[in-house]
Amino acid sequence: MSIPDVKLKKISLLNFRGAKELLDLDLGSDCKNCAIFGYNAEGKSTITQALEWFFTNKIAFLSGEGITDEDIINLASSESDETSVDIVFNKPSLNSSKIFDKNKGRHTFSNNSIEFKDYIDNKAKYDRLYLNQHTILWFLAQPKGEKKEQIAKIVGYEEIIKVKSSISGALRELEHDSRLADLQGRVANNSGIMTRQIYGEAVNDIFGLLLKSSNLLKVFGIEKELKTLDEFDIALKEAIQRLPSQERAKERVILEDLKTKISVLEKKVDLLFAITKWITDFNALIQDKESVSKLNLDGLLRQAEIVLKSDLSRKTCPLCEQPIEDPEALLSHLIERYRKLIDTRKKLSALSYDLSKLQNSIQQNGREWDEALRLLKEKRITHATDKFQAYLRGLNESISIVNEHFKTLTNVSIDVVALEVALQEVSVAIKEIYPNLNSKLSGLSITEDEKKRQIAFSKLTRGKELVLDNIKYNKEISASKLLIANMRQIETQLLDLQNSTMRKILEALSTDVNNYFCLLNEKDRIKNVKLEVVGEEGIEFSLEFYGVEASPPRKFLSESQLNSLGIVFFLAAVKKFNKTNKFFILDDVLVSFDKNYRLRLLELIEKEFGDYQILLLTHEEYWYHMIKRKFPNWVFKEVAWSFENGIRFKDTKQDLLEDIVEQHKKGQKVGNELRTYVEGLLKEICIALEVKLPFRLGLENERRTIGELFPFLTNTLKDHQCDVVDSKQYKDLEVSNFIMTASSHHNPDLDSLGDTDETIKKIFEFRSIFVCKKHKLVSRNNVVPGKNQISCKCGCQNLNWKE
Amino acid sequence: MSKDILKTGKEILDDYFKELAKNQDIDQDLRLALTDLWEQNKLYTRTHVVHVLDLLREKKSK
Numbered sequence: 009m010s011i012p013d014v015k016l017k018k019i020s021l022l023n024f025r026g027a028k029e030l031l032d033l034d035l036g037s038d039c040k041n042c043a044i045f046g047y048n049a050e051g052k053s054t055i056t057q058a059l060e061w062f063f064t065n066k067i068a069f070l071s072g073e074g075i076t077d078e079d080i081i082n083l084a085s086s087e088s089d090e091t092s093v094d095i096v097f098n099k100p101s102l103n104s105s106k107i108f109d110k111n112k113g114r115h116t117f118s119n120n121s122i123e124f125k126d127y128i129d130n131k132a133k134y135d136r137l138y139l140n141q142h143t144i145l146w147f148l149a150q151p152k153g154e155k156k157e158q159i160a161k162i163v164g165y166e167e168i169i170k171v172k173s174s175i176s177g178a179l180r181e182l183e184h185d186s187r188l189a190d191l192q193g194r195v196a197n198n199s200g201i202m203t204r205q206i207y208g209e210a211v212n213d214i215f216g217l218l219l220k221s222s223n224l225l226k227v228f229g230i231e232k233e234l235k236t237l238d239e240f241d242i243a244l245k246e247a248i249q250r251l252p253s254q255e256r257a258k259e260r261v262i263l264e265d266l267k268t269k270i271s272v273l274e275k276k277v278d279l280l281f282a283i284t285k286w287i288t289d290f291n292a293l294i295q296d297k298e299s300v301s302k303l304n305l306d307g308l309l310r311q312a313e314i315v316l317k318s319d320l321s322r323k324t325c326p327l328c329e330q331p332i333e334d335p336e337a338l339l340s341h342l343i344e345r346y347r348k349l350i351d352t353r354k355k356l357s358a359l360s361y362d363l364s365k366l367q368n369s370i371q372q373n374g375r376e377w378d379e380a381l382r383l384l385k386e387k388r389i390t391h392a393t394d395k396f397q398a399y400l401r402g403l404n405e406s407i408s409i410v411n412e413h414f415k416t417l418t419n420v421s422i423d424v425v426a427l428e429v430a431l432q433e434v435s436v437a438i439k440e441i442y443p444n445l446n447s448k449l450s451g452l453s454i455t456e457d458e459k460k461r462q463i464a465f466s467k468l469t470r471g472k473e474l475v476l477d478n479i480k481y482n483k484e485i486s487a488s489k490l491l492i493a494n495m496r497q498i499e500t501q502l503l504d505l506q507n508s509t510m511r512k513i514l515e516a517l518s519t520d521v522n523n524y525f526c527l528l529n530e531k532d533r534i535k536n537v538k539l540e541v542v543g544e545e546g547i548e549f550s551l552e553f554y555g556v557e558a559s560p561p562r563k564f565l566s567e568s569q570l571n572s573l574g575i576v577f578f579l580a581a582v583k584k585f586n587k588t589n590k591f592f593i594l595d596d597v598l599v600s601f602d603k604n605y606r607l608r609l610l611e612l613i614e615k616e617f618g619d620y621q622i623l624l625l626t627h628e629e630y631w632y633h634m635i636k637r638k639f640p641n642w643v644f645k646e647v648a649w650s651f652e653n654g655i656r657f658k659d660t661k662q663d664l665l666e667d668i669v670e671q672h673k674k675g676q677k678v679g680n681e682l683r684t685y686v687e688g689l690l691k692e693i694c695i696a697l698e699v700k701l702p703f704r705l706g707l708e709n710e711r712r713t714i715g716e717l718f719p720f721l722t723n724t725l726k727d728h729q730c731d732v733v734d735s736k737q738y739k740d741l742e743v744s745n746f747i748m749t750a751s752s753h754h755n756p757d758l759d760s761l762g763d764t765d766e767t768i769k770k771i772f773e774f775r776s777i778f779v780c781k782k783h784k785l786v787s788r789n790n791v792v793p794g795k796n797q798i799s800c801k802c803g804c805q806n807l808n809w810k811e
Numbered sequence: 812m813s814k815d816i817l818k819t820g821k822e823i824l825d826d827y828f829k830e831l832a833k834n835q836d837i838d839q840d841l842r843l844a845l846t847d848l849w850e851q852n853k854l855y856t857r858t859h860v861v862h863v864l865d866l867l868r869e870k871k872s873k
Contacts, residue, residue, distance in 0.1 A: 168824060175854075
């Protein structure tokens with residue numbers, strides 16, 4: 009951490025915003041404070057903007073639609089003119105120009121040193137360097153969340169928020185990872201299987217697996233306490249040897265299969281009836297010999313029908329060319345014959361299809377019987393082979409005969425009786441196979457003991473697979489859970505860090521904000537001004553207003569009080585958080601401030617920021633003159649702007665009265681300026697000597713005239729036996745035409761009085777009673793010890809004063 | 812050094828990660844990985860953190 013010590017010696021602007029020509033603000037080798045006066049739109053804020061651009065590369069209010077980087081360039085400058093801001097610091101190694109390259113649309117610094125880069129990019133990054141009215145109002149009006157964000161930015165606290173947020177984001181992703189849920193689901197499923205089907209409970213480690221497996225192995229006569237997975241694998245190999253014979257199991261499967269096949273074939277033995285039914289239908293159809301023999305005439309009949317339909321007047325038959333008497337009767341006859349032929353053709357087609365199906369079924373049936381008979385023979389199962397062969401041969405011969413007759417469309421005749429006998433015999437033969445087959449199967453069944461081994465073996469292998477899977481899954485789940493738990497811990501730590509840092513910031517700020525605010529508003533009943541965390545994500549000012557908790561402050565405070573709250577917040581932030589720079593700018597920050605407020609602000613600056621370099625910019629002449637009187641050693645500048653020349657500093661004197669003298673010498677009318685000056689001077693004297701005046705509200709108090717102030721000042725001086733009241737310097741001004749006229753007229757024409765030189769001389773002499781050569785006022789705050797006297801702050805000017 | 816001036820967010824985080832690197836309550840791999848990310852300026856977005864967590868989970872699942 010470093011102590012802020014960087015100050016400004018000189019700021020030079022060239023073609024920057026309102027500054028067309030070179031505008032030098034020379035603050036001297038001792039980095040003096042400075043007050044700059046200029047009416048609105050005369051360009052004084054250009055100085056602030058130049059610093060803002062120098063340090064941040066942007067100008068906050070110059071953002072949004074239609075605004076580009078080039079808008080920092082002076083409008084009246086030519087293409088070739090360079091735009092730059094040059095700063096000379098109290099540390100020469102930091103001196104640099106920042107130049108805007110119009111062609112490339114980017115800036116460069118003339119100082120390329122590492123020290124300067126570190127200063128501009130890091131060290132000065134979070135320093136609060138300027139405050140303007142816009143920022144004050146904007147900040148005060150922001151919602152509590154935005155206030156927190158803004159405060160966070162002061163110290164780079166948002167870096168903590170960002171880091172915490174990325175940790176939280178990654179943690180949420182880890183917590184909601186679908187793989188984790190999937191693994192947990194698999195583990196639960198595997199555990200369920202282990203509980204229901206294998207072990208009666210979930211086993212999730214090697215020890216449990218070995219213990220349970222040791223028990224299961226006992227079924228195989230293997231009495232061993234397993235200690236490792238290798239031992240388990242060896243025991244499994246041993247168990248395999250003691251399982252029921254694999255050959256017997258295979259044989260049993262084959263015979264079971266054969267039994268099923270035979271039962272299926274048994275249901276198909278009535279194929280014979282399908283043949284006889286087909287023969288009956290076929291023979292019935294071919295009874296109509298004429299239809300069958302003339303099937304090929306259908307085409308001819310169809311053509312004759314078409315010819316007749318197209319010409320019913322014809323006298324001859326279209327087929328035989330014989331004369332006809334009634335063409336319509338012939339047409340009806342032709343149609344009748346054609347339909348009959350078509351009907352016969354359809355029936356024949358259906359019979360052909362059925363025959364084809366029948367033929368396929370008989371062939372398939374034959375193949376299946378051949379396979380079954382082969383297996384029966386191979387497995388030596390007694391059966392009546394000849395009966396099956398006779399049956400199958402009968403079927404094949406029958407279908408062959410049917411085929412022949414179908415081709416020639418002649419009547420079919422087969423020995424149906426012989427076939428029915430064969431069918432009956434084969435049905436009996438099938439029934440005889442089952443007892444033989446069942447007897448063979450019973451010889452192949454496994455014992456209860458063998459069944460137990462088979463079940464145990466299955467549990468051993470399946471259980472091992474599930475337990476090992478769960479161990480693997482649990483490992484990944486544990487890894488995720490460990491990371492989640494640790495990340496939660498880190499998240500909590502960062503949240504604590506975030507909150508404690510914010511608390512520290514708020515505490516640090518609140519102390520100063522309250523002190524400064526109470527200094528500015530000493531007579532208001534406002535106490536305990538602080539910044540507080542509101543809800544989870546917000547920050548708001550709170551204060552006691554006449555004993556009542558008040559938040560947000562804008563509900564209760566006046567415009568000027570709110571304004572002072574914004575100013576003191578900035579000043580507190582400067583004091584607490586500026587790391588490198590020991591200067592700041594207050595750019596036209598006063599709104600509705602009365603004289604007392606202004607004076608207190610100057611006193612606050614003097615008291616708390618005496619070692620800072622301050623640049624005060626204002627458009628209020630009265631405030632400017634007050635600063636001049638209060639801090640005569642500051643640099644004072646007045647700005648004026650024209651399109652042709654841009655911003656320029658006017659020549660000004662340190663002393664306002666000297667300034668008026670200069671104007672008078674130039675022949676300008678200064679009556680009004682003199683009245684304002686004397687009025688201001690009297691007010692300051694009255695404050696310093698605590699002159700009691702009748703109570704007035706608000707601005708009415710501000711508007712007291714020379715005629716009101718002078719008598720009360722005189723009375724107070726007399727009350728305290730201050731002899732100056734009788735001095736020539738005092739009387740000369742008190743009874744002067746100038747004072748009489750200024751006191752008795754609302755809008756006096758003081759320039760018509762003549763003898764302005766004399767009036768100025770009287771004012772100088774009057775002032776010298778109360779103001780020392782170092783421009784410090786004699787004040788009741790500075791009592792000279794042991795004497796009935798009061799003095800100026802530096803002690804070089806005294807007044808007799810009796811309390 | 813002025814005692815009035817508070818640390819910046821970066822300074823506060825620097826201190827935090829120095830402490831984290833020594834925190835025995837947190838898994839060693841995790842704290843070292845996060846400290847590394849902080850030193851490499853990669854902790855401001857979660858992408859790198861998520862990647863590191865994936866690698867650590869894989870490593871610890873073996």
